[in-house]
Amino acid sequence: MARRIIAAADGAHADHALLEVEDLRTHFLTPAGRVRAVDGVSFELARGRTLGIVGESGSGKTVLARSIMGLLPRSNVQRTGAIRYSGNDISDYSQAEMRSVWGPEMAMVFQDPMTSLNPVMRIGTQITESLRYHLDMSKAEANELAVSLLRSVGIPEPDKRLRDYPHQLSGGMRQRVVIAIALACGPKLLFADEPTTALDVTVQAQILNLLDTQQRERFMAMVLVTHDLGVIAGRAHDIAVMYAGRIVEKASARTLFSSMRMPYTEALLESIPKLEHRSHTRLASIPGRPPDLINPPAGCKFAPRCRYVQPRCLEEEPPLTPGVDEGHVYRCFYPVGTEAGREALARNLAEGRVPVADEVETGVVVGGPAPGADLDEGSW
C-alpha cells in the first residue's frame, strides 16, 4: 500500500526544484512596531535533498518554516514574496486550497511530541484520520497502512500500539508516532521543526537517523530546522544559516563545514561542546543577544556581536556574496578564512575591540596557587 502512494508521488520533476522560495518576508504587526521575523529569504529545494536551517532562538527559522506551510496567525501578519511548490505559486492560496496541499504534499514534524499528539485520541485514530480523509481509504485499509507505517518508524508491536493513548508511550516513541502521522499521506516535502529538541540525547540520534532514512527511501525534500549545527552535520545536503530573519550563509554541508565564511557560522560551530575538550572546559558562547527585530541595527545585523567587526560593518549591510564553491553565499565584508578577515580580526585583537566573548578554550587554571594545582587543571 505504502509503495503505491510513494510511486504516485514520484511523478514530480526531480530535475526541477520542488520548492522555490523567493524573497520571502514575514512581518508581524505588533503594538510595539513591525517585527521582521523573516526578512527576504530565498532558496530552492529539490526532491531527495535535505536543507538544514540553523540559527539561534529568535532567528526566524520556525517562522520561515511556518510561513512556507501557510501556518501563520490570521491577523497582524504580512507575508510577501513568492513560494513556488512544484511550479505553482502557493503564496496566495486560501486555507481551503492549502488543505489539499497539507498532508499529501507537505507535512510537518513538530518540536515537542508531548504536545503534538492529542492526549484523548488513540494513536491508531490519529494516524488513520488523514489517510481516510485524503486517500479515501476504508477503515481496514487505513489500519493496515498505519501498522506498516508504525513498523517503518521503528515501533515494536505496531498492531498493539495502535490502540494505545499517547501517554502510554515514551517521548522517543511519541516522536516516532508524530513522524508516522506526518508521513502517512506520503508528503513530498517534510518540515521537521527542531524534531529532537525536546528529546533525551540518547534518542535524538535515533530520531534523526529515522528522518534521514525516511527522507531517502521516500525521496522527499526535507527542511530540517534546528539550532544545533551538530544535529544537521552529516544529515543535510545543504545548510542555510539564519540570523535576524535572513540567510547569512548558505552552502552545501561539506563546504560550510570546511570553508565557512560567515563569522556567525564560525561562532555557532564553536559553541558546540566537543568531546575532546577537557572536562569543565568553559562552554563557548556568542556574546550579546540577537538584535531587536523591530528596529534592527543598520549595517550587518551580526556586527555588534562579531569578532571581525570593522567600522564599515556598522554602516553598510553586506550583500549575499558568492563564495568559491558553487552555491556558497554569505553576507560578510571580512569573511572568515580570507585575508580580509584575518586582518580584521588581528586589528580588533590589537586594539582590544573584540566583543567580550567567553573564552573558547580555558587553559586558565582555576585552582590558583594551591599545591599540586599545576597537575590538576580542569578537575574543578
Place this chain on the structure above:
Amino acid sequence: MPETFDLQHADAENAVLPHAPADDTGGHVRKRWGAGFWLSALWLVVICGLSILAPYLPFIDEPGAFPDFSVETLAGPSADHPFGVNKNGDDVFSQVVNGGRTSLFIGLSVVISGFIVGGAVGVTGGFFRGRVDRVISAVLDVFLAFPALVLALALIGIVTGGDANLPVVILALSLLSVAPLARITRGATLAVAEREYVLAAHTLGAKRTRIIVKEILPNVIPPMAAFALTVIAVVIVAEGALAFLGLSVSSPAPTWGKLISEGRAELENHGHWALFPAGTMFLTILSLNYVGDVLQSRFTVREGAL
C-alpha cells in the same frame, strides 16, 4: 590525582549514595481518590437515587398525609418519621426527598442548558479568536456586570408576575449561568486550541469543524463536566435564595429552599422543620463541590503528567 583534591567528589558521593536507594520506591505511587471523595460520592448517589425513585418508594409519603399532627402536639423525629412532621402534616423526610427531586432537577437542567448555550458560545470565541471573540467577550462582560440575583428576580417578576413556576425558574437561572459558563469554556478552549496537536491536525488538512469536534471538544468537555458539578451546587443555593424571596417554584412542589424558608418561622420551637432540609442541602452542596474539585484537579492536563 592527589587525594586532597578529590574532596568534593568524595563529599558528593557520601551525600548522595546512602539516599539513592531510599529515593527509589520501586514504581510510581498510585493516585488515590481518598475517603472524602468516596463519602461525598456515596452521599450524592444516595440523594440522586432517592430523588429519582421517590414516586415509587413506599416510605415516601404524600404532602399533608398526617393531618392529625398539630403544631402543639407534633413531635420531632421518631421511628415512623425520622425527620419529624411539620405543621402542614407533611412527613419532613418525604418532603426533603421530594424537595431534592425538584432542587436537583433545577440544578441539572440549568447546568445542561447553560452549558449547551454558554459552551457553544465559549468554544466559538476561544477557537475562532479575532473579531468574533472580541464581540462575544464584550457581550459576556455586559452580562457579568449585572448583579445576578437582581436579574433573576427581575426576570421572574416580569415573566410571571410573582407566581413563579418550574420552567420560568429554570429559564431564569439558565440565562444567568450562560455568561460565566461561556467565559470558562472560552478559557479552556483557548488553552487547548493553542496546543500543537491542534496545529498538527490542521497541517494534515483537517477542517475547522473536524478540529473542533475531534481535537477541541474531547479535551474541553471532561474538565467542564467536572466544573459542572460545582455549578449545580451554586444553582441549588441560588434556588434557595429565590425561595427565601418567595420567587421559587409555586406550591405544591417543594424545593429545599422552600422547605427551609417555610420552616424558618418555627426555628426555635420546631427546629427540625428547617434544619433537616438545610442539613441535607448543606451536605449535598459540600459533596458536589468536593467531588467537583477532585475531578477538576484530575482532568486538568498537566504537561508533565502527559
